[in-house]
Amino acid sequence: MTSEPIIRTVNISKIYKIGEEELYALRDVSLEIRRNEYVSIMGPSGSGKSTFFNMVGALDKPSKGDVFMAGYRLTDLSPSQLAWVRCHNIGYVFQSFNLIPTMTALENVAIARIFSGRTPSEARKDAAEALGQVGLSDRLEHVPGALSGGQQQRVAIARAIVNKPSIILADEPTGNLDLHTGEEIIKLLSDMKTNFGITIITATHDTKMLSASDTVVWIKDGRVDRVAARSDVKIEVGSIDGSTLA
Amino acid sequence: MTNTAYNTERRMDELDRIPDQTVIPWSVAFSVSWGSLRRRFFRSLITMAGVILAIAFLTYMLVTDDVTNALILVNQDQLNILLQKADVDIIAATGTDKRMMLLIGLSLFTCLVGIINSMLMSVTERIREIGTMKCLGALSTFILKIYFIESALQGVIGTLIGLLVGFVVGFGISVHSFHGYVWQYLPVVEILKSLGISAVIGALISVVAAIAPAQWASAKEPVDAMRVEQ
Ligand SMILES: Nc1ncnc2c1ncn2[C@@H]1O[C@H](COP(=O)(O)OP(=O)(O)OP(=O)(O)O)[C@@H](O)[C@H]1O
Ligand SMILES: [Mg+2]
Numbered sequence: 001m002t003s004e005p006i007i008r009t010v011n012i013s014k015i016y017k018i019g020e021e022e023l024y025a026l027r028d029v030s031l032e033i034r035r036n037e038y039v040s041i042m043g044p045s046g047s048g049k050s051t052f053f054n055m056v057g058a059l060d061k062p063s064k065g066d067v068f069m070a071g072y073r074l075t076d077l078s079p080s081q082l083a084w085v086r087c088h089n090i091g092y093v094f095q096s097f098n099l100i101p102t103m104t105a106l107e108n109v110a111i112a113r114i115f116s117g118r119t120p121s122e123a124r125k126d127a128a129e130a131l132g133q134v135g136l137s138d139r140l141e142h143v144p145g146a147l148s149g150g151q152q153q154r155v156a157i158a159r160a161i162v163n164k165p166s167i168i169l170a171d172e173p174t175g176n177l178d179l180h181t182g183e184e185i186i187k188l189l190s191d192m193k194t195n196f197g198i199t200i201i202t203a204t205h206d207t208k209m210l211s212a213s214d215t216v217v218w219i220k221d222g223r224v225d226r227v228a229a230r231s232d233v234k235i236e237v238g239s240i241d242g243s244t245l246a
Numbered sequence: 247m248t249n250t251a252y253n254t255e256r257r258m259d260e261l262d263r264i265p266d267q268t269v270i271p272w273s274v275a276f277s278v279s280w281g282s283l284r285r286r287f288f289r290s291l292i293t294m295a296g297v298i299l300a301i302a303f304l305t306y307m308l309v310t311d312d313v314t315n316a317l318i319l320v321n322q323d324q325l326n327i328l329l330q331k332a333d334v335d336i337i338a339a340t341g342t343d344k345r346m347m348l349l350i351g352l353s354l355f356t357c358l359v360g361i362i363n364s365m366l367m368s369v370t371e372r373i374r375e376i377g378t379m380k381c382l383g384a385l386s387t388f389i390l391k392i393y394f395i396e397s398a399l400q401g402v403i404g405t406l407i408g409l410l411v412g413f414v415v416g417f418g419i420s421v422h423s424f425h426g427y428v429w430q431y432l433p434v435v436e437i438l439k440s441l442g443i444s445a446v447i448g449a450l451i452s453v454v455a456a457i458a459p460a461q462w463a464s465a466k467e468p469v470d471a472m473r474v475e476q
Contacts, residue, residue, distance in 0.1 A: 004259060059381065059468045070258035080385060083267035086468070087383020089258050098378045102285040111278070115383040117268035120277060159382070166257060 004071045006167060006199050007033040007056055012065035014051050014222075025051040026062070027222040033201060033215075035166070038193050040210050041203040043219035049203040050171055052219065056201065057090055057169045058082050070166075087115050091160025091198075093170035093189075097152040099144040099159075105131060106140040109159045116163045130158040134188060150181035157188055161198070168192060170202040174209055186212050270388045272395075279395040286368070290400055293364040297404025298411065300357030301448045304350055305412025308440035311346075313420040316433035325427055332423040354451065361455035365397050369463040380468035393460035401452015409444055413437075 014026040026048045033039050041049050054060035055067050058074050067074045069085065077085065086092075099108045109127035114120060131140060134154040144152050153173060160168050170189060174182030190212035192198045202209075210216055216233050218225040258264065283290050314334050317325055369376075376389055421428050 054469050057381075072258060072264060077264055078266070080266040081264040083380070083383050083385050084265055085258070086381055087267060092381045094378075098374060098381075100375050100378065102282060107281070111379070112382040114270065114274060114278075115268070115379075115388075117270075120274060163383075 004068075005032040006035045006037075006070055007031070007201070008068040009056065009062075010066045010068070012052075012055055012062040012067060014048070014055065014060075015063040024222050026055070028065070029219075029222070029224055030065075031217065031224060031227075033199060035199055036193060036197050038190060038200040038212055038214045039202070040213040040216050041201070041219055042205070042207075042210075042216055043203075043225075044205070047219045048222040049219055051222075053169055053171045053201075053203060057092060058085050087112075088163055089165050089167060091157075091163070091165040091168040093153070093156050093160050093168060093173045095172040095175035097144065097149070097156050097176070099152055099155055101144050104141050104143055105136060105147065105155045105158075108144070108155055109162050112159045113162045126162055127158070130162040131155065133161065134158045148181075149177050150184060153177065153181075153185050154188065157185070157192070161192060161196070164196075165198065167199045167201065170200065172203050172205070174204065174206065179208065182206075182209060183211075267383060267385055269385065270391070272391065275388060275391040276395055279392045279399065282392070283396055283399060289368060293361060293368070293397075293400050294404035294407070296357045296360040296364065297401055297448060297452060298408040300354050300451070301405050301408025301444050302412035302415070303353055304447060305409050305441065305444040306416040307346060307350055308444065309413055309416035309437055310420055312433045312436040312440055313417070313424070313428055316431050316436065317424060317427055320427070320431055325424070328424050328427070354447065358451050358455055361397070361401070361451065362458055365393075365455060365459035366462070369393065369459045372463075373466060376463055376466045377468050380466070386464040389464040389466075390460050393463050394456050397456030397459065398452055401448065401456065405445055405448030405452065408448060409441055412444065413441065 009029055009031050011028045011030055012026060013024060013028055016023045016025055029048075029052065041052065043049050051060075055062050056069075058067075058069070058077075061075060069089065072085075074082070074085075092098075099105075100111070103111065106124060106127050109130055110120065110123040113123035113126050118126065128137070128140060131137060131154075134157050136151060136154050136158065139147060139151060139155075142151075144155070147155065156173075157168075160170075168189065173189070174185055177185060186202075186209050189200050189202065193200050193212075200212075202213075204210070210230065210233060213230045213233075215227065215229055217227050314329065314332075317329060318334070379389065380386075417428075
C-alpha cells in the first residue's frame, strides 16, 4: 500500500480573463483523494466543478498551484506523457455521453483500446468484454442513436474502463438521465469501485445521487466549502436539500 | 472486496517514469478514416464533387485540345471543314490559348477553396469528437493522420472519377465531331500526358486542401470536449 494519495491538489486556482476582469473559477483548492475512494463533488451551477475536473483529469492546466497524480506533478509531464496518463490511468464519463455518433457501441469502446497500442482485433475483443461488464453484450453493433440515454452512458463507462484505469472521472454522469436510470449508473460506478478498486470522482447537483459516496466535497464560488464523510452527511440530508435548492 | 482478476494495467506509482504515449501506425489510422468516410458517405460525396468537377473540366479541356491539335496538323481539306464546323480556329490554334488557361486556373482555385471549406466544416462538426478522442489518449499526430488520410482519400477518389468523366466526355465529343479521323490520328502520347497532368494537379489540390484543416483539427485542446453544448 502506498501512502501517497492518488490525487493531490495544492492550492490550485483557475483564472479566466474576461476583458479587464479576472474571474476565479477556482480559488486555492487543496484536496486529497485516496485510492479506492468514491468522492462526490457537490455544488451549484457555475461553482467550478467542471473546472476542477479538467485540472484533475489532466485536460487543462491550473493558473496557479499544482496537481499531483500518484505522486507525479502533472505540469512536469510532456504532452505525450499526458496523453499516456489520460489513456491508461483515467477513464472519463461525461454528462452528454460524448460517444462518436458514427461508430457502433463496440467501435466506440475499441477506439479507446486502440489508443493504448492494441491492434484493432485485440481492441474489439477487449471492448466486447468491457461492454459485457456493463450489461450490454447484446448491443455491440448498435450506434449511439439507437441506444437509450442510460445505455449510451453504459457504453461510455465501458469505454472508460477498457484500459483498466485507476481513476474514473464522471462529470454529472446522471445529468441527462431520469432518476431511476441515474441511480443505475451510480450503482454501476460504485460496482467499478468495489469490484475493481477504481477510484471514482464524480460531480453532481443532486443529493439523491450521493448514496454511493465515501466522501462528499462541497464547492462554492470556486472554493472548497466543506468536506464530509457520507455517514456524517446522512444525518443532515434535510438541510443539504434545503441549501442546494436555494 | 477488490477483485484480483482486475489489475490496473500499469499503475502510475509503480513506474519510474511515465512512458510516452504509443504512436498509432498509419495502417490503423487508415482503417479509422476509412470507416468514418464510409459512414458519412453523402458528406464525402459533396467534398468529392468539387474535385470531380475541377478535374473532369481540366481533363476534358486538355483531351479535346490534344485531339484538335493533332487533327489541325494533318491539314486535309475534308478534315479542315469538320474543324471549322466545330468552331476550331485553325490558324490561331497553336497550343491552348491564354484565356482558356486562365479559365482552367480559376476553376481549379475555386475548387481548392471549396474543398478546404468543406473539410473545415466537417472538422468543425466534429470538434467534440476530436476532444473526446484526446481525452481517450489520442495524440495530436493521430488526429492529424486521420484527417489527412480522410481528405487525401476523398481527393484521390475524386481525381480518379474526374479523370474518367473528363476523358469520356472529351473523347466522346471529339469522336462525335470528327468521326473516324480521331481514331486515325489519335495523339496517344499527348492524351496520356494530359491525363498525367490532371492526376498530379488533382493530387496536389487534395493534399493542399487536407493540410490546413488537419492542422487546425489536431491543435484542438481536449477541454473542448468537456464543454457541454446541447
Ligand atoms: N472557458 C471559460 N472562459 C471563461 N469563463 C469560464 C470558462 N469555463 C468556465 N468558466 C467560468 O468558470 C466558472 C465555473 O464554471 P464550471 O463549468 O467549472 O462550473 P460547474 O460547477 O461545472 O457548473 P455546472 O454545474 O453548470 O456544470 C463559471 O463562472 C464559468 O462561467
Ligand atoms: Mg459542469
